Amino acid sequence: MKLYARLAFVGIRNNKQFYVPFFFTSVGMTAVFYIMSALADSLLLKNMYGGRTALSLLQFGTGVMAVFSLIFLYYTHSFLTRRRQREFGLYNILGMEKRHIAVIMSIETFITYAVSLVLGVGAGMIFAKLAETLMLGIMNLSVGYEIIVSWRSVALASLVFGFIFALILAATLVRVGRSDPLTLFRSESKGEKPPHANPVLGVAGLLLLAGAYYIAVTVENPIKAMFFFFIAVLMVIFATYFLFIFGSVLLCRILKRRKNYYYKENHFISVSSMTFRMKRNGAGLASICILLTMVLVTITSTLSLYSNVEDMVEREHPREVNVSFYLNLEMMRDDMFASDLKNGVIKAANKIGCGPRNIIGLRYLWINTEKTERGFCHTNFYIEMQDTYEFIFTSVSDYNESYGTDYELAPGEALAFRINDGKKTYGGVGDTVYIDPLGTYKIVGEVEEFAAYGYDSTNSVTGLVVDDIGPLFGKVDGHEPTLYIGFDVAPGKEKSFDLSWFSFDEYIDWTAEDENGSLLISGLNWSSKTADREDYMSMYGGLYFIGIMLSGVFTLAAVLIIYYKQITEGYEDNARFDIMRKVGLTKKQIKRSVSSQMRTVFIMPIAMAALHLAFAMPILRRMLMAIYFRNDALLYTVAAFSVAVCAAVYLIVYKLTASSYYRIVRE
Amino acid sequence: MSMLEVRHLQKTYTTRFGGSKVEALRDVNFSVERGEYVAIMGESGSGKTTLLNILAALDKPTGGTVTLNGRVLSTLRESELAAFRRDNLGFVFQEFNLLDTFSIEDNIYLPLVLSGKRYGEMHERLLPIAKRLRIDDILKKYPYEISGGQKQRAATARALITEPQILLADEPTGALDSHSTDELLSMFTDVNETGQTILMVTHSVKAASRAGRVLFIRDGEVFHQIYRGDSTSEELYAKISDTLTILAGGGEVAE
Numbered sequence: 001m002k003l004y005a006r007l008a009f010v011g012i013r014n015n016k017q018f019y020v021p022f023f024f025t026s027v028g029m030t031a032v033f034y035i036m037s038a039l040a041d042s043l044l045l046k047n048m049y050g051g052r053t054a055l056s057l058l059q060f061g062t063g064v065m066a067v068f069s070l071i072f073l074y075y076t077h078s079f080l081t082r083r084r085q086r087e088f089g090l091y092n093i094l095g096m097e098k099r100h101i102a103v104i105m106s107i108e109t110f111i112t113y114a115v116s117l118v119l120g121v122g123a124g125m126i127f128a129k130l131a132e133t134l135m136l137g138i139m140n141l142s143v144g145y146e147i148i149v150s151w152r153s154v155a156l157a158s159l160v161f162g163f164i165f166a167l168i169l170a171a172t173l174v175r176v177g178r179s180d181p182l183t184l185f186r187s188e189s190k191g192e193k194p195p196h197a198n199p200v201l202g203v204a205g206l207l208l209l210a211g212a213y214y215i216a217v218t219v220e221n222p223i224k225a226m227f228f229f230f231i232a233v234l235m236v237i238f239a240t241y242f243l244f245i246f247g248s249v250l251l252c253r254i255l256k257r258r259k260n261y262y263y264k265e266n267h268f269i270s271v272s273s274m275t276f277r278m279k280r281n282g283a284g285l286a287s288i289c290i291l292l293t294m295v296l297v298t299i300t301s302t303l304s305l306y307s308n309v310e311d312m313v314e315r316e317h318p319r320e321v322n323v324s325f326y327l328n329l330e331m332m333r334d335d336m337f338a339s340d341l342k343n344g345v346i347k348a349a350n351k352i353g354c355g356p357r358n359i360i361g362l363r364y365l366w367i368n369t370e371k372t373e374r375g376f377c378h379t380n381f382y383i384e385m386q387d388t389y390e391f392i393f394t395s396v397s398d399y400n401e402s403y404g405t406d407y408e409l410a411p412g413e414a415l416a417f418r419i420n421d422g423k424k425t426y427g428g429v430g431d432t433v434y435i436d437p438l439g440t441y442k443i444v445g446e447v448e449e450f451a452a453y454g455y456d457s458t459n460s461v462t463g464l465v466v467d468d469i470g471p472l473f474g475k476v477d478g479h480e481p482t483l484y485i486g487f488d489v490a491p492g493k494e495k496s497f498d499l500s501w502f503s504f505d506e507y508i509d510w511t512a513e514d515e516n517g518s519l520l521i522s523g524l525n526w527s528s529k530t531a532d533r534e535d536y537m538s539m540y541g542g543l544y545f546i547g548i549m550l551s552g553v554f555t556l557a558a559v560l561i562i563y564y565k566q567i568t569e570g571y572e573d574n575a576r577f578d579i580m581r582k583v584g585l586t587k588k589q590i591k592r593s594v595s596s597q598m599r600t601v602f603i604m605p606i607a608m609a610a611l612h613l614a615f616a617m618p619i620l621r622r623m624l625m626a627i628y629f630r631n632d633a634l635l636y637t638v639a640a641f642s643v644a645v646c647a648a649v650y651l652i653v654y655k656l657t658a659s660s661y662y663r664i665v666r667e
Numbered sequence: 668m669s670m671l672e673v674r675h676l677q678k679t680y681t682t683r684f685g686g687s688k689v690e691a692l693r694d695v696n697f698s699v700e701r702g703e704y705v706a707i708m709g710e711s712g713s714g715k716t717t718l719l720n721i722l723a724a725l726d727k728p729t730g731g732t733v734t735l736n737g738r739v740l741s742t743l744r745e746s747e748l749a750a751f752r753r754d755n756l757g758f759v760f761q762e763f764n765l766l767d768t769f770s771i772e773d774n775i776y777l778p779l780v781l782s783g784k785r786y787g788e789m790h791e792r793l794l795p796i797a798k799r800l801r802i803d804d805i806l807k808k809y810p811y812e813i814s815g816g817q818k819q820r821a822a823t824a825r826a827l828i829t830e831p832q833i834l835l836a837d838e839p840t841g842a843l844d845s846h847s848t849d850e851l852l853s854m855f856t857d858v859n860e861t862g863q864t865i866l867m868v869t870h871s872v873k874a875a876s877r878a879g880r881v882l883f884i885r886d887g888e889v890f891h892q893i894y895r896g897d898s899t900s901e902e903l904y905a906k907i908s909d910t911l912t913i914l915a916g917g918g919e920v921a922e
Contacts, residue, residue, distance in 0.1 A: 259786040268780045273768045579764040582725065583778050583825070584753030586746060 004100070008107035011087070017567060017660070018080050023115060025076060025560055029069040030120025030161055032553055035128045036062040036546075037153035039135065057539075061546040065553065070164045072557050077168045079564045081175055083571075088176055102173050109172070113165040120161075121154055131549075138306065139541035202250040205242025212236045216619040225622035232619065236612055240289050244604075245282030249275055269580070269593045274600065277569065284561055285605050291558040292609035292646060295551040297616060299642040302547035304624065304635045305540045311631060313536060317529035318451030319360060319486030320494060321349070326523035328514060332363060332481040333470040335397075337520070344507030345485050351506075355490030360402040360451050364482045365393040365469045367435065375434030376425070378476050389425055390461040391435060392452050395469045403449060409467040414441040417450035417463035420630075425462045433464075437475050441466065453484045454525065480523070494530035555646065559653045562602065566657045570664035577665050594665060595658065602654045610643050669698035670736060670864060671722075671833060677730030678717050678887075691717040693887035695731070699833070699866060704859040706878035707868045708907070710914070714887045715868045719837050722866065723756060724748050736832060753778050757826030757834045761841035763818040765810040765825075772806040775825045782829070789828075796824050800854060816847030820854065827858065834858070836867040840874050852877045872911065876904035885914060 012019050040058035088101050212235035219228045252275040256262045262271055278285075323345055331337045342361040349356040369376035369389050376389055396409045407415060414433070416426060426433050426443050434440045441464060450463035466472075473481055512520045577590050621635060629635075676695040679688050691714045699705050709715045720726035722733060724740050733740040735755060743751055758764075765774045772793065779789045797803040800820040805813050813821070819839060826834055836855070840848040848871070856877055859865050867878065875881050877900055883891040891910060895903050 263776060263780050263784075263786045263789065265781055265783060268773075268777070272766075272773065276768050576766055576768070579766055580777070581749075582723070582752075582758055582760070582764065584749050584781055586749035588746070589749070589781070 004103045005107055008104050008111060011084070011104065011108055012111065014087075015080065015084060018083055018564070019112075021560055021563055022076055022080060023112070023119075025556065026073055026112065026116035026161070027120045027123060028556055029065070029073065029553065030116050030157055031124040031127060032549055033062065033065045033069060033160065034121050034124030034153055034157045035131045036065055036549065037156050038124065038128045038150040039132055041150040041153050042132070057542040057546055061549065064550060066160050068550075068553065068557075069161070070167070072560075073164055074168055074171065076560060076564060078171070079568065081172050083568065085175075098177055101176055105172050105176065106169060109165055109169040113161065117158055117161055121157055124153075124157075125149060131545075134548075135541070135545040138545050139537045198246050199250055201242050202246035205239045205247050208235045209239035209243065212239060213615040216615050219619055219622060221622070225619050226626065229619050229623055232616075236293070237290055240608065240612075241283060241286040243608075244278065244286035244289065248278035248282060252278065265589065266592065266596065270597050270600070273573075273576070274597065277597075277601070281565055281601070284565055285601065288558045288561050289605035289608045289612075291554045292606055293612045293616075295554045295558075296609055296613045296639070296642050296646060297620065298547045299551050299645075300613065300635070300639045301620060301624065302540070302544040303638045303642070304631070305627070305629060306544040307634055307638065308629050308631050309533065309536045309540050312629070313529055313533045315630075317486075317527060317532065318453050319358060320488045320529045321354075321356075322453050322484070322486045322527045322529075324454055324525040325483045325485070325521055326480045326525075327483055328518060328520045328522065329473050329481060330514060331520050332473055332483070338363060338398075338483055341483060341508065341521075342485050344504055346487070347507050348504050349487065349489070352503075354493035356487040357489070359487040360485065362394045362398045362402055362451060362484045363469060364452075364455070364484060365472050365476075366455060366482070367391050367393070367438065367476050369435060372436070375436070375440075377436040378438075380477070388459050390455065390457060390459050391425070392419065392450075392455050392461065392463045393438075393466055393469045393472060394450075394463070396465050396467055399447070399465045402451075403447075405447075407445075407447075407465065409444070409465070411467050412440060412442060413444045413467065415445045415447045415465040416443045417447050417465075419450060419452045419455070419463050420457065420459065420461040425460060438472055451484065451486060453486060454482065494528070555649055558605070559650070562605075562653065563657050566598065566601070566661050567664065570661045574665055590665070591662070594661065598654070598658055598661065602650070602657075606647060606650055609646075613639060613643065670701045670703075671699040671866070672734040673697050673722075673731070674734070675731035676718070676721065676728050676733065678714070678721065678726070679729045690887055692721075692728070695884070695887070695889055697882055697889050697892070699864060702859070702862050702864055704855070704865045704877075704879040705867070706875035706881045707866070707884060708870070708872075708875050708881055708911070709884035711870075713884045715884055716837065718884065719835060719868045722833075723758065723835055724752055750782075753782055753829060755832045757829060757831035759819065759822050759826050759834065759836040759839045761838035763810070763815070763822045763842070765818055765822060767810050769809075770806070771802065771808055771810070771813070771821045774810070774821060775806075775828055777825060778829050792828055793824075796827055799857070800824050814847070815843050816850055819843060819847070819851055823851070823854065823858075827863070832864065834863055834865045836865065836869075838869055838871075839867065840869065840871055848873065872904055872907050875907050876900045881907055881910075883910060883914060890914070
């Protein structure tokens, strides 16, 4: 037993080039898993307003981490065992039985597991505090000072990773058990067929990619965008694999056929070895490319959403407290009824002592239209599409009272406000707008403010202040007439107004009916800017935080795949470059050829990922629009920023990998 | 003046921690004339491979000089060495050393591509050599698809395509069966008859018996040499065997 343990230790030490990065990965994965699980477990979030959203996101993130750790650790470990088959073969030839090798492997795996768990959870505990600070900072919440030690998470981590390592061990044992000593011994130096490029698949990859890009660029409808996005993602994934595996081999073959290009010192070696390399590594490089694309898309969208929270809150909430009444049509025309309701709301606010101010009371008539030859025509066919146009009418009397203005309008005149400046409904002041069946309006001016509470959409939305909306009610159906009342509160009183039906009980008679027995007030809708901001912060902040964590892990994974590939290739190339040196290749030429190949292998996935992101931007923009994201400049800035950060991390890894590659080749 | 002159060649290896010193070559002297076919024999550890590596400019001697066509190898700079090897020396190795990522044709072109030759010129040079070495029908194949004998002939073609001053062969028949060995050796003889200088290091008496002269190395020195003179290969074979017997016995050879 002691001998086995020693052999296991020696095995790890002798393969440290492979084991050290593997340790890093498994420790990193364990730490991230622990952090997410511990944060999800901490009472802090549970007791926090809006913490629930973040909590469920974290739980989801923990699950994703578990699955990803399994796939990735399994994958990287197979690199390790493949490298070591020769060693096992040697042991076997020296008379060690397979079950002895199995014992050694079990000990090695157990050591790896124990080290990853102890270091991972340890690092997790240290970094959990940091992560919590980061997360709460992102979510704009204050930070406590207690260190998070969640024994439940420790137990969970040891279980999940115990399972992962058990699976890895089982796979390794099957691999060792299935092979005989000679194949074990020789497994590294098998002859290789020159790859056959399948031109059909190569071309298919190109077509798929072109198709996916076309979809991404041309889809206009934000709701459809969501569906097409998934189609496009699938197409891009296949296209990436096809292009990397078959497309590159095809390209190499075409280059080889151009003799004057191929038989040049710098092309000769790189093209021929790239042919082989791409066949074997195409899949790996494609995976890296897809991981990087995922990182870029995740960071871009979550950071954009997060940065957009303030904008979104301001847009959705004209005032700190917002209340909407859905009224009976008759009551809608009744000025007294409207002002009674408004007074009731304000009295309720005063009673609590939150000091209402900047009070707005607007009655809305909302109409959805499509463009016709004469102007616009009402339609009940409401889909969020670029070719529908919305108009929100309010009376000038309500407007003047709310905003302290003194506009006077004649029938047929209107003051306009571009709420959502999609496609324009009017050119400018002086234009007339015909809306069937409401009539023709001449735009006599534009107002500076227009609270359109509850009417935020991705379509073109225009607010119109007209002389009187009373007669307009009843001309169009399919919408609920709304009275909106909004007000700000005294500083520090933001959350004192606990909104519910009961808040207004004292001042508003909910049960009042008209002569037909239908309720005068059919519904109520309210929101608080501060509470919603916290909610959004919690949700988008949580998303962003998880985006960062997962992106970090994905980047780590991508980087590690590359590292392992280069190191494995280094060992293969070692013999190759030795031959070339004997035939008369200078060290300088070797170095040049190596770095040109490395650069290609490294640059290809990230360049492709950046290209994917570039083409994903239009469709991403449309999808974000569906959740009321409108800040294009922000989106593009964030995308550029993510690419830059990703490329920087990538460059560092490239330098590190390149130097260990040279070391191996030079041996 | 001889084409290749080796004078007082010395090579001492120091073990890793500067402890004991191992003398691989003590004092090697010989010369090779243009068009000669020389075999170097010796037991394992006699310094054969070290000698060949130094002749190939892959290794540096600790003492003495190697002069090829009047140029002293040790005066060449590292940057010149590779080009020098490419232009003046052709190599055939026991392990063939063909690159598995290249077709046979591309393997043969490799040194020419490195010298920056045009494709047309390379192609012209290839055809006669491929014909002579009877590999013209396998040029498009990959190393893993052909036999050991074919591989070694391809490697020979790669060595010859640069029209080297000397063809250096390190146990060229070491990994071949007897049929392929015979074939390769007659090709070496053919090539030599066209005026190609060959220097071959070998264990095999059969291989050595095809040479024009056989040098024996023992304990890092040239211990003895035999000229073919007018003898047939069979007679030379017998002489070599006798010499080896004496060598193994540790005695002196009386000539």
